[in-house]
Amino acid sequence: xxxxxxxxxxxxxxxxxxxxxxxxxxxxPQHDGELAVDGLQDQVEVLRDQWGVPHIYASNxxxxxxxxxxxxxxxxxxxxxxxxxIGSGSIQELTGxxxxxMGTDLFLRTMGFREVxxxxxxxxYDEAVVAxxxxxxxxxxxxxxxxxxxxxxxxxxxxxxxxxxxELEPWTMIDSLIWGKVMxxxxxxxxGFERFYSALFADLDEAMIEDWLPEWPFGEKPxxxxxxxxxxxxxxxxxxxxxxxxxxxxxxxxxxxxxxxVADLQAVGLPVGAGIGSNNWVAHGDITETGLPLMANDMHxxxxxxxxxxxVGLHCQPVSADCPFDVVGFALSxxxxxxxxxxxxxxxxxxxxxxxxxxxxxxRVNPDNELQYEWNGEWRDMTVREETLNFGDDAEPVSFxxxxxxxxxxxxxxxxxxxxxxxxxxxxxPLALRWxxxxxxxxxxxxxxxxSAGNWEEFREALSYWDNPSQNVIYADTEGNIGYQTxxxxxxxxADHTGLLPVPGWTDExxxxxxxxxxxxxxxxxxxxxxxxxxxQALVPLAYYDQLADQLGDEFGAxxxxxxxxxxxxxxxxxxxxxxxxxxxxxxxxxxxxxHGDNLDGSAREIMPFLADLQIxxxxxxxxxxWLLEWDFQMHKDSPxxxxxxxxxxxxxxxxxxxxxxxxxxxxxxxxxxxxxxMNDAENIWWDDVATDDATETRDDILLAALSEGxxxxxxxxxxxxxxxxxxxxxxxxxxxxxxxxxxxxxxxxRFNRGPFPVSGTSNAVNATNWGYxxxxxxxxxxxxxxxxxxNWDNSLSVHTTGESGHPDSENxxxxxxxxxxxxxxxMVYSRTAVExxxxxxxxxxxxx
Numbered sequence: 026x027x028x029x030x031x032x033x034x035x036x037x038x039x040x041x042x043x044x045x046x047x048x049x050x051x052x053x054p055q056h057d058g059e060l061a062v063d064g065l066q067d068q069v070e071v072l073r074d075q076w077g078v079p080h081i082y083a084s085n086x087x088x089x090x091x092x093x094x095x096x097x098x099x100x101x102x103x104x105x106x107x108x109x110x111i112g113s114g115s116i117q118e119l120t121g122x123x124x125x126x127m128g129t130d131l132f133l134r135t136m137g138f139r140e141v142x143x144x145x146x147x148x149x150y151d152e153a154v155v156a157x158x159x160x161x162x163x164x165x166x167x168x169x170x171x172x173x174x175x176x177x178x179x180x181x182x183x184x185x186x187x188x189x190x191x192e193l194e195p196w197t198m199i200d201s202l203i204w205g206k207v208m209x210x211x212x213x214x215x216x217g218f219e220r221f222y223s224a225l226f227a228d229l230d231e232a233m234i235e236d237w238l239p240e241w242p243f244g245e246k247p248x249x250x251x252x253x254x255x256x257x258x259x260x261x262x263x264x265x266x267x268x269x270x271x272x273x274x275x276x277x278x279x280x281x282x283x284x285x286x287v288a289d290l291q292a293v294g295l296p297v298g299a300g301i302g303s304n305n306w307v308a309h310g311d312i313t314e315t316g317l318p319l320m321a322n323d324m325h326x327x328x329x330x331x332x333x334x335x336x337v338g339l340h341c342q343p344v345s346a347d348c349p350f351d352v353v354g355f356a357l358s359x360x361x362x363x364x365x366x367x368x369x370x371x372x373x374x375x376x377x378x379x380x381x382x383x384x385x386x387x388x389r390v391n392p393d394n395e396l397q398y399e400w401n402g403e404w405r406d407m408t409v410r411e412e413t414l415n416f417g418d419d420a421e422p423v424s425f426x427x428x429x430x431x432x433x434x435x436x437x438x439x440x441x442x443x444x445x446x447x448x449x450x451x452x453x454x455p456l457a458l459r460w461x462x463x464x465x466x467x468x469x470x471x472x473x474x475x476x477s478a479g480n481w482e483e484f485r486e487a488l489s490y491w492d493n494p495s496q497n498v499i500y501a502d503t504e505g506n507i508g509y510q511t512x513x514x515x516x517x518x519x520a521d522h523t524g525l526l527p528v529p530g531w532t533d534e535x536x537x538x539x540x541x542x543x544x545x546x547x548x549x550x551x552x553x554x555x556x557x558x559x560x561x562q563a564l565v566p567l568a569y570y571d572q573l574a575d576q577l578g579d580e581f582g583a584x585x586x587x588x589x590x591x592x593x594x595x596x597x598x599x600x601x602x603x604x605x606x607x608x609x610x611x612x613x614x615x616x617x618x619x620x621h622g623d624n625l626d627g628s629a630r631e632i633m634p635f636l637a638d639l640q641i642x643x644x645x646x647x648x649x650x651x652w653l654l655e656w657d658f659q660m661h662k663d664s665p666x667x668x669x670x671x672x673x674x675x676x677x678x679x680x681x682x683x684x685x686x687x688x689x690x691x692x693x694x695x696x697x698x699x700x701x702x703x704m705n706d707a708e709n710i711w712w713d714d715v716a717t718d719d720a721t722e723t724r725d726d727i728l729l730a731a732l733s734e735g736x737x738x739x740x741x742x743x744x745x746x747x748x749x750x751x752x753x754x755x756x757x758x759x760x761x762x763x764x765x766x767x768x769x770x771x772x773x774x775x776r777f778n779r780g781p782f783p784v785s786g787t788s789n790a791v792n793a794t795n796w797g798y799x800x801x802x803x804x805x806x807x808x809x810x811x812x813x814x815x816x817n818w819d820n821s822l823s824v825h826t827t828g829e830s831g832h833p834d835s836e837n838x839x840x841x842x843x844x845x846x847x848x849x850x851x852x853m854v855y856s857r858t859a860v861e862x863x864x865x866x867x868x869x870x871x872x873x874x
Contacts, residue, residue: 064163066087097356098196115130129283137434142205211290213379236709303377307319309507321374326805330761371502410427412427481506507556511589520582539581596698756802757780825845
């Protein structure tokens, strides 16, 4: 996707690029010396190490978050600018009118994140959180108001060459809150699945669908919370929840507002769906060499330039009730505080739960008034929002209306016609979206609480405010405790409402009954196994739902649907982490590094015995198979075996599924476990190739074809010499900056982007470098890696994907890439002494009075 209108940009760029490049010092911020700043109450120190990681020391909370905003803007202003335009559905204000982005802006504007954030600010937060948000915004504005746009980011100058004029607007608290909504969109929801499932049922037999999308439990993969962790009796352990499809409307096949698709979010660095995941694990001191816990985390998000994370230390001096923060970790550039990290007493880390928090309701529109819908036998008025898209190149604005029901917005109005005009209201099959993130929340109350929590009770209190997106949060403290808590607003539905399909929205039959209370959500403290690990696999054993029915039945009904989710990650990563936690103990920082870098492909390990048993008449192909059997299943970047396996896997899934379900990978992405599970059913109808009328293929036929085609594809890509093959020659990562990194102009893209680089890993390895079909390049992966040593915080290690700076001319723009690729780290210092020893620059911010 190319973001910019090119009409004069090529010529202007080639003529002017040299002079613009010569002014490269302009956007680089001051990191050393003294600087007088309006708005500070007292002096603040910002110490940076060689990697540009800042530690901020302030005597009061206002100055601490003010300086954080100032520092974020110094290093990441353009990223913040682009991010707030994503959340506001106004990306084309930065790029000019662009058909490739129109649908994204239309859809995001329909979501109404800005309106929800405004309600949230007014209704949800206490004075302290609002004060921190405002101090952060004031710090951002103190920096951006001190420079012209061209001095803030090179992007403004180059966009100007294309005819795009960007008005520099002050940062607001709403801009910070909006990004929390965007991250929720990135990490939660299943409206796309409901639409896809509804259309799928019109074409395929239900049994075939269940083979392709098997509901958990499947295989022998572990849950995050074990049966031994639940306070339940033995007689409930064998009870399974009802896995029927349940109520819903089959045959809906509709486009979203703006013809929006998941790939449109991927183009702006926000992949969603089955490829999104993360790893975290914590070991109790009983299985570590130091006798105190070790914790690790790597959160899997979209690959982009710069990194989505910004590492920062926030230190009150002194720490007190009025200024309780002494924390280091990973922040999001638009937001105050630290999302994941540690303070002086505790550490915490995240993976995504992925609960079903979205439901689609088909609406009946009044034929005499398209701004009314049926509700319990009467017509109810919709709320109508007037929206206008403006464009940075002064193209004619586009206005449209968003209809909102009490469920939420109708998300399939305003589809784009073939001539580029908007289709207006869709009264044929309108779908309203209910989603927890479209209701005012308290996420930032949770973030601030985590930053200052000192023990398990305060940790859980903070997470009680963490409403969206729901996360698997692990915990450790310097007293030696380890724990786990699920937070989030997770709906309770009617008994026959599984959340798998859109449901009728003209009565209250399928309205949510409430939310699982926080105290009933899964949690564990100091389990007997001495470790806790999560990798987006199934959260709880089925018995948990019986427990909920017993505990909540009087209030919500014993037969209500308490299921958190019906589809989970395939479990290979979770299984492998558990194997290594048990096999490598006693643990050290080094063993945790080994786990982070493990490249074992779990599906290959399970499928290979079936390949080994194949009877192959072609002696050359048989020799290739025998050669592949020597492999250890590690997807190392220099592995020739991994290169062949990648192509075999693509051929296998293509031959298995796409003859009857063309494009399945893009639509669902649940093929990893489905393909492996189907190996045990050699005669399943899915194995038959419907394109061959005179034969009925079985598993072995398709495996043989996959091996032959995969080998041919590898030879075509890498040549005949197997010793020269390497997985990294196919499996690469490119870090792309938005929007200039997708301009289509090589000199600009080379200036802003980095890569491609060969990388190890694969989608279901612990080193989860996720790739798509037809292209082995990485779309998402570990956005950071961190290891917390609770015996000595200064012994902790961290890295993220690119570098701290968002300025292409900074030495800290790309200096972490090589470490990230090679599973290496920098020391994550914490104590003032260690911070001073590591510092290469000190900026003193002085009140300008």
